[in-house]
Amino acid sequence: MIWGLDARVSILWGEQIAMLCRNLKSRINQSLDFVASRFLMKLCNTNNMESINTCREEFKFSLPSQQISVRNAKFMESGGAKIDIMRWYCVQL
Secondary structure (H helix, E strand, O other): OOOHHHHHHHHHHHHHHHHHHHHHHHHHHHEEEEEEEEHHHHHHOOOHHHEEEEEEEEOOOOHHHHHHHHHHHHHHHHHHHHHHHHHHHOOOO
């Protein structure tokens, strides 16, 4: 019975860690987006987010969170994630 209790505790702990990682990832993305937006505000000398977003669209400047998601999708499609995980666990191909 003690083994079952330990397994439940470790599953709960793992779920909490996963939730914290998702929240941390979201906050990092928001911070990077904020920095990029503030840079464009200083560069264009304006505080109007509508004009900043228009400039981003015209110059095809995507926010860091968008760039990260696109690059992550490309990485997952290429099969690179599977190879890196196998290398992590020292599995020979």
